[in-house]
Amino acid sequence: MRIACPHCGERSLDEFLYSGDATVKRPDFAGTTAMDDFVTYTFERTNPPGPHRELWYHAAGCHAWLVVTRNVSTHAVASVELARDVALAAKSATKDSAS
Amino acid sequence: MTAAPIGYGRQSNRLASGGLIDRSKTLHFTFDGKTYAGHPGDTLASALLANGVVLTARSFKYHRPRGILAAGSEEPNALVELRDGARREPNTKATVAELFDGLTATSQNRWPSLAFDLLSINSLFSPVFVAGFYYKTFMWPAALWEKLYEPLIRRAAGLGRASDDADPDTYEKATAFADVLVIGGGPAGLAAAQAAARTSARVILVDENAALGGRAVDDASEIAGNPAHEWVKMLEGELSRNPEVRILRRTTVFGSYDGGTYGALERVSDHLPHPAPGAPRQRLWRLVAKKVVLATGATERPIVFGGNDRPGVMLAGAVRTYVNRYGVVPGQRVVVFTNNDYGATTASDLVRAGADVVALVDSRPEISDHVYRITNETGVRLISNAAVTDALGKRHVTGADIRLGDGERIELACDLIAVSGGWNPNIQLTTHLGGKPVWNDRLHAFLPGAVPAGMSLAGAVAGDLTLAKSLAGGNAAGSAAADESGHKAIAVPVPTAIAESDAVTPLWRVIGYKGKAFVDQQNDVTEKDIALAEREGFRAVEHLKRYTTLGMATDQGRTANVNALAIMAELTGRTIPETGITVARPPYSPVALGALAGHHRGKSFKPTRLPPSYRWAKEQGCVFVETGLWLRPSYFPRPGERDWLETVTREVNTVRNAVGICDVSTLGKVDVQGAGAAAFLDNIYMNGLKTLTVGKCRYGGMLREDGILMDDGTVARLGENHFFITTTTANAVKVVQHMEYCAQWLWPELDVQIVSATEQWAQYAVAGPKSRALLQKIVDPAFDISDSGFPYLGVGEITVCGGIKARLFRLSFSGERAYEIGVPARYGDALIRRLMEAGEEFGACSYGTEALGVMRIEKGHISGPELNGTTTPQDVGLGGMVAKKKDFIGSVLGKRPGLVDPDRPSLVGFRPVDRSARLRSGAHFLARDARPEAANDEGYMTSVAYSPSSGHWVGLGLLRRGPERLGEIVRAYDPVRGADTLVEVVSPVFVDPEGGRVRG
Ligand SMILES: [Zn+2]
Secondary structure (H helix, E strand, C coil): CEEEECCCEEEEHHHCEEEEECCCCCCCCCCCCHHHHHHHHHHCCCCCCCEEEEEEECCCCCCCEEEEEEECCCCCEEEEEEHHHHHHHHHHHHHHHHC | CCCCCCCECCECCECCCCCCCCCCCCEEEEECCEEEEECCCCEHHHHHHHCCCCCCEECCCCCCEECCCCCCCCCCCCEEEECCHHHCEEEEECCCCECCCCEEEEECCCCECCCCEHHHHHHHHHHHHCCCHHHHHCCCCCHHHHHHHHHHHHHHHCCCCCCCCCCCCCEEEEEEEEEEEEECCCHHHHHHHHHHHCCCCCEEEECCCCCCCHHHHHCCCEECCEEHHHHHHHHHHHHHHCCCEEEECCEEEEEEECCCEEEEEECCCCCCCCCCCCCCCEEEEEEEEEEEEECCCEEECCCECECCCCCCEEEHHHHHHHHHHHCECCCCEEEEEECECHHHHHHHHHHHCCCEEEEEEECCCCCCHHHHHHHHHHCCCEEECCEEEEEEECCCEEEEEEECCCCCEEEEECCEEEEECCEEECCHHHHCCCCCCEEECCCCEEECCCCCCCEEECHHHHCCCCHHHHHHHHHHHHHHHHHHCCCCCCCCCCCCECCCCCCECCCCECCCCCCCEEEECCCCEEHHHHHHHHHCCCCCHHHHHHHHCCCCCCCCCCCCHHHHHHHHHHHHCCCHHHHCCCCCCCCCCCCCHHHHHCCCCHHHHCCCECCCCHHHHHHCCCEEEEECCEEEEEECCCCCCCCHHHHHHHHHHHHHHCCEEEECCCCEEEEEECCCHHHHHHHHECCCCCCCCCCEEEEEEEECCCCCEEEEEEEEEEECCEEEEEECCCCHHHHHHHHHHHHHHHCCCCCCEEEECCCCEEEEEEECCCHHHHHHCCECCCCCCCCCCCCCCEEEEEEECCCEEEEEECCCCCCCCEEEEEEEHHHHHHHHHHHHHHHHHHCCEECCHHHHHHHHHHHCCCCCCCCCCCCCCCCCCCHHHCCCCCCCCCCCHHHCHHHHCCCCEEEEEEEECCCCCCCCCCCEEEECCCCCCHHHCCEEEEEEEEECCCCEEEEEEEEECHHHHCCCEEEEEECCCCEEEEEEEECCCCCCCCCHHHHC
16 A cells, blocks of 8 residues: 655555544543543544545654545545644634634 | 477487577486486476476375476476575476576475375375365364374375575565556567557566566467567567666566555576575565556466376466477377367477377367368367366376267377366456456456556456457557556557467366366365365355365466366356356465565564664673663673672662763653643643743653553753653654654644654763762863752753763662763763763773663662553552643543552562562462462562662562552462562662652
8 A cells, every 4th residue: 555645755555654543533631521532532433344534654754644534445545634734624623613 | 390309318308499498508407316408498397398207296185196287387286396405495386497507306295206105095095085184084182183183194295395494595675666567578568568668658567487478489479470589589679778667577476455566576596506696586576556557368277187187188388388488399199188279279389399199189069260270281180079088097198088079988099188278367466456357258267357456457367368469458558558657658560460269168177087187286176076065065165265275275276266166166057157256365476485574584684773882882891682673781791790690789789889870872862842842741741741940850651542651751841942851762662653643633733843862862871979970070160060050850951071062961760869961972982981981980880771670670660561551650659640630641541440449459569578589570469378370369570670789689569459568478479480489568669768869
C-alpha cells in the first residue's frame, strides 16, 4: 500500500504507522457521563467493511499525523489529510454551531 | 536443425546443430556423483536429457521413479539438491537451474539410491497413503506423532536436506519505480515493452528466465519474417540502448501488492558457482509502477492417465523447448497425446529434429484442417478419437497403451510421450489482491477477472494463445500503458507472425487406465484420491486441497489445480465454475528467507547506536550491554577485580562516598517550544506542570488514555515557552509519537512545536558528595553553581571548558547530590575525558548501567520492570502526584474501580530474613503458610540488587496492599529457579529515606 503524505509525497506503507479510528472524539473529562464516554472512546470499535477514516503517523518521514480515508476491503486510499487541519476544522465547526 | 541426432560426446540426445546453446564450450557437472557434459545455455534438466538421464527423482509419498515433466518453473518432479557444503540447497527445480562448470546436483527422496529405492515399497502399501492419510492413519497415540510418525514420514518422504552451515552468501533489497512495468519477456511482453519504451516512459521489463523470448523461441516461431530468437535479439538491443529501460532477467515477480507495488526476486548469482566478489546471491525487488502490463503467458496442462508420472512422459511444450532452445531431443520414438492443435505442431518439430513420431493420438473425433495439414506434410500417423490410457514401463517409458474410438486397444512402443491438455493462463498475479478469475468456454481455462488497479493484460494471460494475437495485444497494451502514465503513445508497427490454431476440446482424465493416474505429481495426489475426497464429502475446492494436499507443494500445483477442479466437476456433475475457482496467494514461486531478510541478519539485523562516550569507554575496557538499539556501558572492571559484583560494588561505593560519572545520553530528550507549550505539557503529564518556574526541573509521569503508566522522566523549563523533557531510553521514540499525536490531533489549537533531541546532546550524570567540587573545575567561572545559586532541581544554560555551551540539571537518580551535564553531542567524547581528568583528585570513577540500577533500587525509584504496561501511578507509589482537578491523558480511565482498588499489588521494598540469602526478580509472593498455587499469589518481585550500602540483597516488588504490610514476613517463591525465601516487607527506600543527601 502507498500513502500520499501531504508533506512528503507518495511513500511506501512501511514508513507509516496505523493508529486507529479517526472518527472518535476525545470526550469532555468533566461531563456527567465522562467515565462511560471515555470507555467508549478508548475501547469500543466496530469494524465494518468499506471506507474508514483512519489515523496514520508518518513515523519514518515528517512525523505528521494523517487522516487517511481508506476502503478496508480493497485498501484503496481515497484521501489523505493532515490530522491537524481536520482537527482544527472540526473544532471551529463546533464553535460555529455553538455560537 | 535437419540433421538427425548424433552422439555428441556422451550427449547422445544432443542435436548436432540448432538451439541457443554454445557448443564451442563444454561444461562438466555431476549428478548423483556421475560426471556429465553440457554447454553454456543449458539448464541442468536440458543437460541431463542431452545425456539420456531420464530418471531424476523419486516421488514424495510413493517413491515412484520420476523424470522431467516440464521445462520451466512449473516443474513438479525434477527437484534436486543443488551444490554442496554450506551452499547446498534442496528442492531446486532442475528445469530452471542454469548449468555452470563444476555444478553438483543430487537427487532427492531416494534411499539408498535413485535406481534402487527401498522405500518404493511404500507403493505396495499405497492404500495407507491415500488422501487424508495423515488424518486417518495417525489419529491414535498423539504422543507418538513427535517421536515416531513425523520423523519416519520425513525420512521416508525426504523433502531434501538443507545445509546445516550458515549461508555464506549475501542478499540485498532494492526498490525501483517505473511508468510501465512489463511482467514477462515473451512475445507479448517484448512487444509491450517496445511500444512503451518508444515513448519517453520509464519501463521495467521482468522475465523469469535467463533469456528473453518465451514461447516464441521455445516453439521456434517466426516473427517479422525472421526466426523468433533473432527478432528477440534485435528488440533486446533496442531496449538495452534506451536509458529509460531496465531489463531484469532471472527475475520472478512473486506477488502483487496494493498501490502498484510488486515483489520480485532476482537470482543474481544462482547461475554461477558462487557470487562474484561483492555481488549478492539474490536481490529482492520492490517494484512500484504506475501501469503494469501482465504478459506472464500460460502453463501447459497434462492429461491424467495411467502411469502419467513415468519418466519419459513430458509436456508437449517442454519437449519443443528442449528441441528448439537447447538442441536436445528427449526421446527417439515419440507418441504425442493431445486434445488440442498444439500437439500437431509438437509432432512437426520432433520430425524436423529427426525423431520418429510413432503416432499423434488426438482425443478429438473431429480433427481440424490445421492438424491434417501437418500430418500430411510430416507423414505422422494420426490416431483420432483415441486416448493414451497407460504409459508402460517401470523406470522409463517403454510404450503407450492406447484405447481407440471403437474401444479397441493397441500398444505402441515408444520412449517418450509428449502430452498437451491445453493451456492455463498464468493468472496468479491478478488474483493476489482478491480478483476472481472467470472461466472461458472457448479455451477451457480460467482467465483473469477483475485485475489490480493499473494492470492490463497481453498475450496468453489475456487468452490470446496465438503468436500473432500476442504480438498485437502486447503492442496495444504497451502503448496504452505508456499513454495512461503520461507519456504520449507513438504508433509502433505490430510485427507479423504466421497464423496458428488454438482450438481445444477438453479431456481432463482418461477412463479405464490400469496403473496410478496422477493429478498432482509433486504431492503424489492421484485421480482416485480426488474421487475418494468426493465420496467423503470434501467437494469444495478448499476442502479438496486440504484433504488431499493437492496444489500445496513448491510448484503451487501449477500443472495440477485446474485438472483437479475439472475432475471434481465431472464427479459431482457440476460445471467447473460451479465447482470452484483457483486463486493464488503470494508468492508465485518460493522465495528464500535469506532474500526476505536481505542484509538484516547477524549484527546487521538492527542498527547499533553508540553513546557519545563509547570510544572512551572501550579504551577503559568497559563491558557493554545492549539496551534496545543502544550499546551502553554496563560496568568498568579494574585489574584485580574478581567478578562483576565486585566491580559494581566498587562503583556504587565510589558514588556514595566520592563521585561517579555515567553516560545518560540514551535517555530520550525532547525539546518543546511555543506559547502553548506549558498548557500542552499539562495535558499530557499526570502531575501539574503549570506551576513549574523557569530554571526548574520536575519529575513527571505520563499515562496512557486507559490510565496505565506509560513513561516517566523529567521536565525542565528553560524559558517561559521552552521546555526540555527526558523520557526513558526504551520509550524515547514512542513518547515523541504520542506527543505529536496530542499536539496535532487532540489539541491542534495550542501553539507548540516538538522535536526529538536525543542524538543532539551528550549528557553525563555526575553523582556523589564531591560532584559539585568536580563540576566547579569545568563550569566556566561566570556561572554560580553553589547550593544557593543552583539548588536541587535547578536547571541552567551555562558554558564549560572555556565557552562550550552546555546545560546543567541538578537531578539525582542515585539519591546523592548529583547533576546532569549536557553538551552538543560532538563534544561528548571530549567532555567525558575532561570530566574524568578533573575527577582524578576526588577519586572519581565511571559507572555503568549496573551500578545505576543498583542505586535506583536502593532509592526505590521505578524503572522498566515496574513501568511494565500493567501498573498505575498508585501501584508504584506515585498516587500522590496525580492531579485531581485537571484533565490529562488518562485522567478519567485512571479512576476505573479496578485500577484504584486498594487490593492491587503495590510497590514496597523487600529484604531477606536471612541476610545472606540472594533474591530473585520474578519470584512470587505468598503468605507464610499459604500453599504455592496461583490462587494464593500476592504479587511478584520486580527488581533486585545486591546493595553495597545495606550489605545484603534488596528487592522492589508489587505486593497486594504492600504499603500496609511493612514489617510482615512473606515468602518469595520462585519455582523456576527452585528458590523459596522468607523476606521482610520494608519501605522501598533503602538509602537516605529522608532525602537530605540530594539537597547537599
Ligand atoms: Zn510526511
